[in-house]
Amino acid sequence: MNLNRSVPSVFVLVVAMGLAACSPRVEVAVPSEPITINLNVKIEHEILVKVDKEIDTLLDEQGDIF
Secondary structure: OHHHHHHHHHHHHHHHHHHHHOOOOOOOOOOOOOOOOOOOOOOOHHHHHHHHHHHHHHHHHOOOOO
């Protein structure tokens, strides 16, 4: 009768060892090439400054608009 009780426990032990052997592995590796970031940015601050200057000039000339 002891043999019948030990067979399920041995089976559970073998399955547990098999699952432990298949555990996932996480690995962090450095890339071989540098990371490049391509930024296509259009800067329009010069146009805004010109418009602001034109508005200041217009308001100086015609201060009674508002």
